Amino acid sequence: MNTVYRLVWNASLGIWVAVSELAKARGKGKSGLRRARRALPVALLSVTLVGVPGTADAWMVTTATTGANSSAADRGIASNTVVGNGAKAAGLITADGNATGTGAATAVGNAAEASGYRAVSIGAGSKATQEKSTALGFGAEATQAFTFAAGTQASASGYASTAVGSSSIASGIAATALGQQTTASGAYSTAVGQKSTTGTLTTASGFGALAVGGGSVASGENSIVLGSDATASGLAGIAIGLNSKVMSGTGTAGTYSAAIGNGASTYGSSSLAFGYNAKANTDVFNQNTGLTREDIESTNSTAIGAQAKSATRSVAVGTLASAATNYSIAIGNNAQTLYEESIAIGMNSQAGHIADPSDPNDGGSEGKSVALGHTALATGAKATAVGAEASATGKGSVAVGSGVEATSYQAIAMGGVASKVDETTGQAIDIYTSARGAGSVALGAGAVTTQSNSVALGIRTESTGISTVAIGQQAVSTGKTSLAIGGVAAKSTGHESVALGSYTEATAEGATALGQSVVLTADGQRVTSTTGTGGIRTATAASGEYSVAVGSGATSQALDSIAMGTLAVASKDAIGGIAIGLESKVDAVNATAIGAEAEALGESAFAAGAGAKAEGTSSTAVGTSSYALGASSTALGDLASATAGNSLALGNSATASHGNSVALGANSETAEHQSTTSIQVNNKTQNVKGSAVGTVSVGTADNERTITNVAAGRVSNDSTDAINGSQLQAVIDTPMKFAGNSGATIEKKLGENEPLSITGEGAAEGTYTGHNLKTVVEDGGLKIQMTDTPEFTSVTTGNTLMNSSGLTITGGPSVLATGIDAGGKKITGVAAGTNTTDAVNFGQLTAQAETPLTFAANTGTDAKRKLGETMKILGGGTVGEAHSAGNILTEMDADGNLIIKMADNAKLESLTTGNTLMNSSGLTIAGGPSVLATGIDAGGKKITGVAAGTNTTDAVNFGQLTAQAETPLTFAANTGTDAKRKLGETMKILGGGTVGEAHSAGNILTEMDADG
Structure with missing residues (x-):
């Protein structure tokens, strides 16, 4: 066979080692392989030595030497084998799988060296220098015990390490390097692959690290790297995929992180990047600081998806998903969080606020925003957007529903899309819920708010004024601080107006409309069922400023007017008017109508009762079908009628048809008044007080009434009081x-x-006369x-x-024919005299006394004397000489003063002083009083001070x-x-x-x- 070595369990070392197929395994067999503490990749279960220089199909282990300068040393049971020029074998091998004795070393190849106990060195220049070490290939070296190096210049220098591949290096304890130029330098590390196209060597330098792939690097302890040019430098980091990276930094950065996917990367602890080019890094797009690096340190971040990006404690899931700010979540293709502590879930969703330097009112960048839904935008600080294309751009705003908008500070929009027909084009238009005013609330499909603190609740509601409220389907509130609440289409367009009820309208400042619409037929009759009637809908409407309309179809059109009741009307002329009741109506200033079909048509008129009608100015009609036509007239009672000015009808069916008249009692009727200014008593006319301007009737002809319980009237010449029977x-x-x-x-x-x-009975004595009486x-x-001229x-x-x-x-005093004697009494209260004949008072006398007399002498020298002062008047006459008038005598005293004397019994024919003449008849004042012998005549003047x-x-x-x-x-x-x-x-x-x-x-x- 081609494979002459296999992996067996070394019980004494507690590790797997590469040995000859002829050697016997002691301890674990195949089942032990499955239970090994450290499992190697499947690729390591067999080592193919095809193309390794100096190998042969099979070898017989003998104690022999072959080649120049070769040597073999027998150590016991088996033989040493040396093959090749200069080869050396000094050790033991087991030549047979069943052998139990000590074996010998094997060196095959030019300058091959097997100097370790049971070492094997095959290949020119190969070295196996430690116990049970194996070096296979040109220049291969196995320099630690139990090492295995296979491949040209392969190096296994770590204890029990394995290096397989040209220039591979296994320098860490129990390290494994498989592939051309791979390096496993960390203890228990594994490197599988070959040199990358960029020239990077596959390296596993971390303790227990695994690097698989050309140019892959596993430098973190217990890290795993699978993929060409992949890197895991943090503790227990996992990088899977072409060019994937788990990067380390200061402290614990990069630990327990994973980057899975081509180009995936993390740069922080406990982070996950999963997907093509996914990145779990902090401030990937930090626009505030201007950073452009994509390897800023992050911890506990997760990025899953192609080109996903995540920052510290952030999660990004989806293609191009970006949780690029700390503590944020971005889930969905191209989902983005723009600032910390934000959440964006849904394709193209965005959450977080970036400050606008051009806006002086912008409070700065801020997060804590939430966007949930396709293309949902929560770009306001602490904003929330939930729903496809939902938008919450105001600070603290909330948008919930497909396409809804909350664009201002603390605005709330919840709903969706509603449709309406454009009045101009007839085309259907989509309306999305939107809250554009600060602190405004829009709830319902198509609900809209545009000003601060406004509220719109319901389908297609509109609240477009400051602090306005619109509640109900198609409710509209546009006036400042106005309120519209109704099932359908309530409207409050006036400032501080209120509309409550379906189709109610409050269109003027301060107006109030409460009720719902009614349907009227062409002739104005109210429809109780709208099915098939084709009627016209009449809305409750308050169009007058500060007016109130309450009830189905009620309308208040004038300032301060009130219409309460179905189809109640306060017309545009009814300023301050009040209409209360079914189809009640007021049509003049300050008029009031209360009751079904009651009407107050005159200024300040008052009508109360079903069908009551007050038509005259300041008229009053109270009672069913009562009628007050005249100005200031009053009709009280059912069917009572007051048709003349200032008339009063009191009682059912009472009629006051004459001005200033009163009809008292049921069925009473007034008549034309009659004025009586005098009466005839015994053929003598007596004038009486009082001129009639009207009548009071307590009945009708042949239906008279008595007046009882009349209080006693005043009795005087001027009294016009009624007199009762007792008087x-x-x-x-x-x-x-x-x-x-x-x-x-x-x-x-x-x-x-x-x-x-x-x-007459006079006293017995005395004189009587009756000529005066x-x-x-x-x-x-x-x-x-x-008699007019009595004589006494x-x-x-x-x-x-x-x-x-x-x-x-x-x-x-006494005024006698002989004169006036004051009797020693003062005459007081005398007015200052102005005419020459007037008496003077003491004040005039005193003033006169203070005025000096001027005396002029012949010499031209003047002398002044006040009354009371002395003026000497000296004359040249001689006593005894004759004097004129015989009544005056002047003489000088011893001091040379002139003494003028008048006779004690002066005699004058008459004495005239101004208009006053005194003669033998008496004293006469021309145009004034006279005191004569015949009597005293006051002359038509007052005698005062009497x-x-x-x-x-x-x-x-x-x-x-x-x-x-x-x-x-x-x-x-x-x-x-x-x-x-x-x-x-x-x-x-x-x-x-x-x-x-x-x-x-x-x-x-x-x-x-x-x-x-």
Whole structure:
């Protein structure tokens, strides 16, 4: 056979060794091979020595030498064999498989050397220098015990090592190198292959390492390399595939890592790269630092797939998958994580945020993003995108669903695609869920938010205003802080508007719409079932600013208006209007309609009740089918009607059809008012208070009502109060009392129809005259009259006496024919005089006294003297000389002062001072008072400052006269009721008799009526 050596178990060494086929195995056989601690690749189970120089088909082991300078040494049982020029054999071999003795060494080939015990050296220049070593091939060397070197210049220098192949090297303990120029330098390492096309030698330099493939390198302890130019430099690293690499660095880098696939590589501990060009490295695409190396150290990374790339504690699975940042996961073809702690799962998915240096608001690169789905993008920091083509580009944003978008800070979009028909082209358009505003939320197929803090929940919902909310299929909320919630197509487009219910619309600022749409037929009738009706849908709509629409089809079109109820309407003119109830309606400013089909059509009108209608300005209709047409009219009660201005109908079917009128009670009706300004009593007209502007009706003709529980009305000349029956009865029951001078009284009740005799009874003494008074019976009454020019001998009021001499006040002033005597009293309250005939007051007198008199002498020298100062006036006359007028005398005193004297009894024909003339008739002031012998005439002027008179002859002042006039006379009737009359007021004394008939005093009764 061609194979002359085989592997057998060396029990003493505890290893597998290469021996001759003739040698006997001791210990483990084939079954032991299967249980060996260190299994070799299948390729090592047999060694083919085809083409090894100096080998033969078979050898007989004998003690012989062949060739020049050869030698053989017999050591016992077997023979030494030396074949070749200069060959040496000094050792033992077993020549026969059954031999038990010591064997001999074998050296075959020119200069071959087998110097070790039982060594074999075959080939020119080969060497087997240690016990049981074997060198086969030109220049092959087996220099340690139990080594095997086969091939040109093969070298097995490690204890029990094996080198097979041209220039192969096995220098590590129990190392194995198989293939041209392979190297197994690590203890228990294995290198299988040949030199690569790049010139790299297959090398297994790590302890227990395995390198299989041309140019493969296994330098890490217990590393495994399978593939041309593959490398595993880390502890327990595995590199499988052409040019695969498990690279080591500082510390524990590269340990326990695996790179499987052509071009796969790892550069960190506990990492896995699986697939063509897969890479488990840190910062493979580190754009922030500008690194371009692809062998940055990483640990615990996994890259599976063609050109997959992974960083520290990252996982990349899929062709071109890239988990190129630490602690990230990329699964799927071309899946990428752009920053640390991100997850991208799905073909072309991306997760992580890279800072944009051109954006001043960018907070910097950040990870912790998640993208799940085909082409899912979670490129915002801490963003989440789940679904095919889902996109979460805002920081902290969430996008869940196929094609959904969350593009702003903390935006949330969940849903998918919805379709709608373009109104212009009629083509179907796909709408994807998107949340584009910061903090916005879009949930539902085709839901869209575009502004911050907005919310859209439902299929094709739109929330496009700041802080808006749209909930329900096709709900739309566009006004700032508006709300739209409805099963279908609710809309809130006004600022701070609210729309609640299917097809509701709140289109103005602050508007509120609550309800759902209704379907109307062509004639406006409401449809209860839409099947086959072909009706028109009417939406609940609040189009007025700050308006409210609540109910199916309710509409509020004016500012601050409210429409509540199915088809309730607050029209565009109903500012501040309120319509509550089925098909209720308001059509004017501040109008209110409450009830089914209630209508308030006038400004500030109010209608309450089914079918109630308030049409007039400020009108009120309350009750079923009540009607208020007139301005400020009121109809209260079912079918009540107030059709005139300021009218009131109170009661069912009450009718107030006249202005300012009132219909009280069911079925009451008003009539045209009648004004009564006077009444006729005994053919005499009496004026009464109050002019009617309307009527009050408590019934109808032949359906009258009494008015009960009427409070007592005020009784006065100006009173227009109603009088109740008790007040009238009190008047009837109260008699008039009449008293004469004797003090006796007589009473007469009204209605007794008895005449009253009035006579006077003076005292026994005294003088009486009646020419100033007279009594007149007229129109059934007794009148006591005084002449307009009464004449009295004297009139005494207290201390004041007025008689023919004048006016005298005891202890006070007197105005007599002889003059006015102030009686030592002050005259106060005197106004400053302005005319020459006016009296002056003390102030004027004082001012005058302070004003000096100027005296001019013939010499031209002036002298001034105030009143009270002395002015000497000297004359040249002589006492005893005659003087004019006979009433004045001037003389000088001892000091040379002029003394002007007037006669004690001066006599003047008359004295005139300005308008005042005093002569023998008395004192007369032109245009003013006069005091003459015939009397005092005040001349139409006031006499002021008059003290109150106390004596019978004293003058009285106006206060006394007024007090007297305010003191009433009391008239007593038989009924005991008194009546009082002031001066100037009329006291009627009426009788039922006829003038000229005979009457008796005993048949007369007097009493007081309600008018006193």
